[in-house]
Structures are given as C-alpha cells and as structure tokens.
Amino acid sequence: MRCEHPPGSGDACVTAILDVRDLTKVYGDTTALDNVTLSVEEGALFGLLGPNGSGKTTMIKSLTGQVRPSGGSATVLGRDVVADPVGVRSQVGIIPEQETPPSFLTSEEYLHLVGAIRKIPDIEEQMTWWFEYLEFGEKRDVLCKDLSRGTRQKLMFAQAFLHRPVLALIDEPLINFDPIMQEKVKDFLADYVKKGNTIFISTHILEIAEEICSGFAVLHKGKLLSTGRVADVTEGGMHLGDYFLSLVRAGGHV
Amino acid sequence: MFELFLAMMKEEWRVHSTMFGSLSFALYPVLIFAIACMGSFLIPLIRPLLPFGDLALVTHALFLLLGLMVGAFGLLINEVMERRFGQASTLAYAARTLPLSERVIFLNFVVKDTVYYFVLWVLPFVAGFALAAPFAGIPLATPALLLLTLSLSFLTGLSMAFFLSMVYARSKVLLAAVSVLLAGAIFTAHLGGVSLFLPLTLFRAFSPVTLAAACAVVLILAALSIALLRPEAAARAKHHREMLVPLARRLSPLPYPALAAKDCIDLLRSGSAVGQTLFSFLIPLGVIWFCLSLLDPFLPASGILLLFAALTGVVASTMYIWLTMFDSFGPYACLPLGVADVMKSKVCSFAVLQLLPAAFIALVAVCAGEAAHLLPALVLCLSVSFYGLAVTVYLTGLSPNVLLYDPRVLVLYLLALGAPLVALIVLSFMNPWYATASVVLVGVGWWVVQKGFVKWEGREVVGY
Ligand SMILES: Nc1ncnc2c1ncn2[C@@H]1O[C@H](COP(=O)(O)OP(=O)(O)OP(=O)(O)O)[C@@H](O)[C@H]1O
Numbered sequence: 034m035r036c037e038h039p040p041g042s043g044d045a046c047v048t049a050i051l052d053v054r055d056l057t058k059v060y061g062d063t064t065a066l067d068n069v070t071l072s073v074e075e076g077a078l079f080g081l082l083g084p085n086g087s088g089k090t091t092m093i094k095s096l097t098g099q100v101r102p103s104g105g106s107a108t109v110l111g112r113d114v115v116a117d118p119v120g121v122r123s124q125v126g127i128i129p130e131q132e133t134p135p136s137f138l139t140s141e142e143y144l145h146l147v148g149a150i151r152k153i154p155d156i157e158e159q160m161t162w163w164f165e166y167l168e169f170g171e172k173r174d175v176l177c178k179d180l181s182r183g184t185r186q187k188l189m190f191a192q193a194f195l196h197r198p199v200l201a202l203i204d205e206p207l208i209n210f211d212p213i214m215q216e217k218v219k220d221f222l223a224d225y226v227k228k229g230n231t232i233f234i235s236t237h238i239l240e241i242a243e244e245i246c247s248g249f250a251v252l253h254k255g256k257l258l259s260t261g262r263v264a265d266v267t268e269g270g271m272h273l274g275d276y277f278l279s280l281v282r283a284g285g286h287v
Numbered sequence: 288m289f290e291l292f293l294a295m296m297k298e299e300w301r302v303h304s305t306m307f308g309s310l311s312f313a314l315y316p317v318l319i320f321a322i323a324c325m326g327s328f329l330i331p332l333i334r335p336l337l338p339f340g341d342l343a344l345v346t347h348a349l350f351l352l353l354g355l356m357v358g359a360f361g362l363l364i365n366e367v368m369e370r371r372f373g374q375a376s377t378l379a380y381a382a383r384t385l386p387l388s389e390r391v392i393f394l395n396f397v398v399k400d401t402v403y404y405f406v407l408w409v410l411p412f413v414a415g416f417a418l419a420a421p422f423a424g425i426p427l428a429t430p431a432l433l434l435l436t437l438s439l440s441f442l443t444g445l446s447m448a449f450f451l452s453m454v455y456a457r458s459k460v461l462l463a464a465v466s467v468l469l470a471g472a473i474f475t476a477h478l479g480g481v482s483l484f485l486p487l488t489l490f491r492a493f494s495p496v497t498l499a500a501a502c503a504v505v506l507i508l509a510a511l512s513i514a515l516l517r518p519e520a521a522a523r524a525k526h527h528r529e530m531l532v533p534l535a536r537r538l539s540p541l542p543y544p545a546l547a548a549k550d551c552i553d554l555l556r557s558g559s560a561v562g563q564t565l566f567s568f569l570i571p572l573g574v575i576w577f578c579l580s581l582l583d584p585f586l587p588a589s590g591i592l593l594l595f596a597a598l599t600g601v602v603a604s605t606m607y608i609w610l611t612m613f614d615s616f617g618p619y620a621c622l623p624l625g626v627a628d629v630m631k632s633k634v635c636s637f638a639v640l641q642l643l644p645a646a647f648i649a650l651v652a653v654c655a656g657e658a659a660h661l662l663p664a665l666v667l668c669l670s671v672s673f674y675g676l677a678v679t680v681y682l683t684g685l686s687p688n689v690l691l692y693d694p695r696v697l698v699l700y701l702l703a704l705g706a707p708l709v710a711l712i713v714l715s716f717m718n719p720w721y722a723t724a725s726v727v728l729v730g731v732g733w734w735v736v737q738k739g740f741v742k743w744e745g746r747e748v749v750g751y
C-alpha cells in the first residue's frame with residue numbers, strides 16, 4: 034500500500050489498508066457519520082464499537098461503496114470507495130448486517146453464484162470446506178429463505194471468504210451464532226489475521242471485541258470518540274467495556 | 288381484528304408513499320379522476336364509432352382486469368416486501384405472532400385490498416365520469432349505477448384472483464381443471480346468449496335479482512378462497528436440486544450467465560413463471576383481445592392483429608417487473624457488481640423471456656387466419672416491447688413495480704410510450720408491412736437503455 038510519509042522522513046511507515054478522512058454521511062435530517070477520520074493497519078483485527086444507531090453499519094456500507102458519503106473520502110486497499118466501488122468490492126469480503134442471501138436459491142447455488150461472479154477457480158473445494166467447517170452441509174440444498182438465521186449467517190460468512198480476501202468487513206459477526214459456533218468463528222478470525230489478512234468488524238458486544246480485536250474505534254451518534262489499540266486500554270487494568278461506557282456517557286452529554 | 292385492518296391500511300399507504308413521497312402517491316387518484324373526466328367529455332364524439340353499450344362493456348372489463356391484477360399483486364406483495372425489507376416486515380407476516388388465525392389475517396388482508404384500491408381507483412374514476420356526465424348528455428343516475436357495477440366488476444376480479452391463486456396453491460392440475468371449466472362455462476353461456484358477467488348485465492338492466500346474483504358471485508368466490516386457504520408451508524418441497532450451474536452453462540452466450548440463471552430459478556421457484564404468465568400476460572391479453580374484437584368493424588383489414596401485436600408488446604415489456612420483483616440489490620451489494628451490471632443482466636433475461644410473446648403472437652396470427660402478416664406483427668410486438676423495457680429501465684431502474692405507481696413517472700412512461708405507439712398503429716393501418724418500421728424503436732430503445740444504465744449507476748440503491 035501507499036506510504037503516507039516520504040521515504041526517509043524519519044517516521045516509521047505504517048501501511049494503512051483502510052483510510053478514512055472526514056467522512057460524513059447524512060440521511061435526511063440524521064447525521065449518521067459526522068467527520069470521522071480513521072485508519073486501519075494491515076494485519077489488524079479492528080473493532081468498530083458503538084451503541085445502537087451510532088453509525089457502524091453506515092460506516093461499513095460507506096467503506097464498501099454501498100452508500101455514497103455526503104462528505105470526506107475513504108480509500109480501501111488504495112482504491113477510492115466513491116470512484117471505484119466495484120473495484121473495492123472485488124478485493125474485499127463483506128458480511129452485511131442483515132443476512133439476505135437470495136430467497137429462492139439454495140445455499141449451494143448461492144455460493145456457486147458468488148463463485149461465478151468472483152471468478153473463483155477452486156469454488157468446489159472452498160465450498161466443501163465451508164460446509165464442513167461451519168457444519169451446515171446438510172442444508173446445502175435448502176432454499177435460503179427456509180434457512181434459520183444462524184445458518185443464513187454461516188452462509189454469508191462462507192460467501193465473504195470464498196475468494197480469500199485480504200480484507201473482510203463484517204457487520205456484527207457473531208450475533209446470530211450459538212456459543213459453540215461463536216468460538217469457532219472467533220478462532221477462524223484470529224487465524225485469518227495471523228496469516229497477514231485484515232479484518233474490520235462492527236459490534237456492540239464488548240467482551241468479544243476485547244477478546245479478539247487488536248485495534249478499536251468508538252462511534253457515538255456518528256462522531257468518533259476514540260480510536261487506538263485494545264492493549265493500551267487493557268494494560269491499564271481497565272476493561273474495554275468500562276472504557277466504552279465512560280466514553281459514551283461523557284459523549285452523550287457533549 | 289379491526290385494529291389489524293387499520294394497521295394494514297396504514298402499512299399499505301406507507302409502503303407506497305415512502306417509495307415516492309406521499310404527495311406523489313396522493314396524486315394518483317387525482318390523475319385517474321382527470322383521465323376519467325376528460326375521457327367522459329369525449330363520449331359524444333366517440334359514440335358514432337363505438338356504441339355506448341360497447342364502451343360500458345370495455346370499462347367493466349377493464350375494472351374486472353384491474354381487480355384480477357390487484358388481487359394477484361396483493362398476494363405477491365407480501366413476498367416482495369419480505370424480499371426487500373427482510374423477514375416479517377409486513378403485518379400479514381408479523382400478525383402470525385398474534386393470537387389470530389391465518390384465516391382472520393387473510394380476511395383482513397382481502398378487505399384491506401378491497402377498500403384501499405376502491406378509494407384509490409374505482410371512486411376517482413366514477414367521480415370523474417360523474418363530473419363530466421351532465422355535459423356529455425348522460426343522466427346523473429348513470430354514474431351512481433356505474434359506481435355500483437364497476438365496484439362489483441372490480442370485486443369479481445379481485446375475488447377471482449384470490450380464488451384462482453388459492454386453487455393454484457392446492458394443486459396445479461386443479462387450477463387447470465378449474466380454468467377449463469370456467470372458460471367452458473363462459474363460452475357456452477356466450478353461445479346461449481346469456482352473459483355471465485353479471486355486473487355488466489346489471490348496468491344494462493338494473494334488477495334486484497341480478498344485483499343479488501352479482502354480489503353472491505363475489506361472496507362465494509371470496510368464501511371459497513378463504514376456505515381453501517392453507518396455513519403456510521404445509522406442502523413445501525424442502526430439498527432442491529442444484530440448478531444454477533447447469534442453467535448458467537446453457538445461458539453461457541449471455542454476458543452474465545450466472546445472474547440470468549438466478550433470474551430463471553427465481554421465476555420458477557417463486558411460482559411466478561406460471562402465476563405471472565397467467566395473471567399478468569394471458570388473462571390481460573385475453574381481455575384486450577376481447578375488447579379489440581368489438582372494434583373490428585371499424586378497423587382496416589389486419590388492423591386488429593397489428594393493434595393487438597402492439598399492445599402485446601406493451602404488456603410484454605412489463606415482464607421486466609417479473610424479473611425485478613423478488614430481487615433487491617442487497618445480495619448483490621456484497622459482490623463486485625454495479626447497479627448497471629445487474630440491470631444489464633436483467634435486460635438479457637428479459638430478452639430470453641421474449642420468446643413467450645413471440646410464440647403467443649405467432650399463435651394468435653395463425654389462429655386468426657392472418658399468418659401472412661405474422662412477420663410485421665412479430666416485429667412490431669418485439670420492438671414495442673424492447674422500447675417499453677428501455678423506457679421502464681430508464682425511468683425506474685431496478686424497482687419498476689413500485690415506481691410505476693408514481694404518477695409523475697407514470698405520466699412520463701405513458702407519454703414516451705404512447706406517442707410512438709400511436710404513430711406505429713396509424714402506419715400499420717395504412718399498410719400492415721409498414722409496421723416493420725418499428726425496428727427504429729429498437730435503436731432508440733438501445734440508446735435509452737444505455738442512458739438508463741448510466742443514470743442508475745450514479746444513484747445510491749435503497750432497499751437493503
Ligand atoms: N437508509 C437510511 N435512511 C435514513 N436514516 C438511516 C438510514 N440508515 C441508517 N439511518 C440512520 O443512521 C443512523 C446510524 O445508523 P446505523 O445503522 O449506521 O447504526 P448502527 O451503529 O449500525 O446501529 P446498530 O447497532 O443498531 O446496528 C441511525 O440514526 C439510523 O436511523
């Protein structure tokens with residue numbers, strides 16, 4: 034990725050895989066994102082935290098070109114999300130907040146569709162691996178609309194990682210999973226990052242964020258309240274949850 | 288129960304009004320009122336050409352058709368909303384969590400559709416007619432009677448649609464049998480000089496007995512469909528064969544074979560392949576053919592075939608709605624696809640679907656003993672259809688089903704389509720072969736479609 038600093042300028046060059054500058058998104062009279070500036074390093078498991086309605090989903094949608102920012106800019110993997118949304122989406126994996134696989138396709142057909150559009154050569158092996166890993170192979174011939182929420186979420190996980198993206202953006206990754214599946218998915222995410230990939234998740238489950246994330250940002254009413262490394266908060270003996278609550282409570286009175 | 292009804296009414300209004308703004312949607316009845324009023328002023332002019340009786344027939348047939356379409360669409364809308372806004376988003380779904388039986392919910396749904404569209408469509412039409420009646424030399428009692436008989440026509444269509452779709456949900460064979468029986472009954476009655484279309488009979492000669500009979504038909508059909516209603520998912524096949532890969536291979540000449548295959552699967556598995564062909568294609572065209580046949584004496588030779596071909600083209604262009612109604616951009620938004628890519632693939636799937644109108648026109652031409660003019664009829668039908676598609680794509684992007692309710696868009700659509708249509712019909716009345724001039728529309732349509740792709744690519748997609 035491009036380095037923000039000229040070579041030899043002294044500063045260590047941190048490669049930002051995701052770079053957000055003064056991003057603003059206004060829906061009618063709601064400001065969902067308010068001048069947010071944020072950057073995520075390569076290899077991070079980054080958690081975007083915030084209460085309901087704070088703008089997390091809007092951030093993920095803006096970063097993947099699904100909504101058009103009202104102001105500011107964002108680059109993902111060096112591509113501008115406004116100028117080249119399709120280019121961004123071809124590189125990254127996305128799991129949206131609402132798991133909406135096409136109703137009338139079976140799980141298997143949906144993954145085939147994704148494989149065809151993303152031109153994944155080893156789609157069969159990938160698919161088999163995911164059916165086995167997330168234990169939903171027996172649902173491969175069931176229509177998506179007849180799947181349970183958890184199974185739909187599994188399917189959305191599989192579709193996002195089929196092409197082994199270097200960056201995955203996941204809106205609330207664990208919310209529909211049972212505890213066993215949650216462990217499995219957490220392991221997968223940790224492992225995926227270890228291989229040098231980057232993961233950007235949004236969540237309001239702070240224990241999970243504290244457990245798996247390396248970096249974090251806190252949004253509140255569309256404003257960025259804080260961003261940093263999880264370790265910097267927890268090293269001081271504080272839980273991310275307490276830190277978050279104190280921030281949001283203070284932020285709420287601004 | 289009444290609360291549920293009120294909530295459903297509000298929901299219906301919000302669904303429509305959030306799509307394009309309440310003001311825009313509220314203008315819809317005004318538009319119908321204006322059209323009916325202006326049309327009625329023309330009655331004295333039309334009369335020498337088309338007897339008042341025939342005009343009444345056409346109007347009643349149109350409201351019957353309207354009822355059929357609203358009924359069919361009403362049943363589909365649940366599925367559509369679920370598709371677009373996620374599960375349990377409509378009250379018909381959400382109400383299942385309430386201590387109400389499926390039948391009560393459905394009854395509410397039927398009553399809601401009836402009242403809603405009555406206020407939106409039937410009432411403004413009659414009001415427009417009533418306003419013009421004194422100026423057109425029509426006694427004021429006529430609009431009052433018309434309000435009654437048109438409402439009955441509309442209700443007959445609505446209950447018929449509910450009835451047929453409930454039969455369809457039970458068994459396709461049963462639907463075929465019932466359809467044949469119905470067609471047979473109508474035909475025999477027609478031969479015997481008896482009209483089974485009671486609302487019209489009532490309009491021509493009011494009698495309490497006919498009124499009772501017409502109401503009974505509606506009530507019986509509605510009662511039957513409620514009786515036939517089967518609580519959800521009783522007999523749904525749970526497992527499905529993988530069809531995407533083989534279908535995509537077969538569609539490989541198209542630019543996005545996998546997307547086209549998905550469209551085909553959607554049509555098949557949602558039941559719209561049969562349902563839409565019947566309710567949005569064959570039945571409307573049947574009614575149109577019937578109305579046109581009344582005009583036959585006034586048309587030049589082969590005129591009826593070409594006029595019908597042009598109108599079939601218009602109806603065929605609405606097949607774009609079939610392709611988009613179960614689809615939202617949501618699932619595509621995770622993939623490296625732009626809006627224009629999805630639209631392009633829909634246009635390709637549309638092209639494949641055009642085999643249906645092509646075969647249909649061929650059949651009609653042969654059956655009507657007009658095989659000699661098959662070629663111009665085909666060219667006219669398909670060109671008009673493609674041009675209609677282009678206009679729809681440009682005006683409405685990926686959500687034609689909802690946007691066509693927007694009166695502003697509708698007026699634009701009618702103007703864009705009406706002008707060339709009239710020109711072509713006049714041309715083909717001069718000489719059937721002149722209809723081939725319609726290929727020009729293909730060129731224009733191509734240009735409009737490209738403009739549409741650019742226009743919608745630049746828009747943010749709602750609905751996920
Ligand atoms: N399409 C839209 N139209 C209008 N307002 C919207 C739209 N999408 C989101 N908003 C508003 O933007 C704000 C941020 O919403 P967003 O969905 O990004 O929140 P979130 O942090 O993801 O919340 P949650 O934790 O509940 O998922 C909210 O006030 C929401 O009402």
Ligand SMILES: [Mg+2]
Pocket residue numbers: 089090091130204
């Ligand atoms: Mg959210």
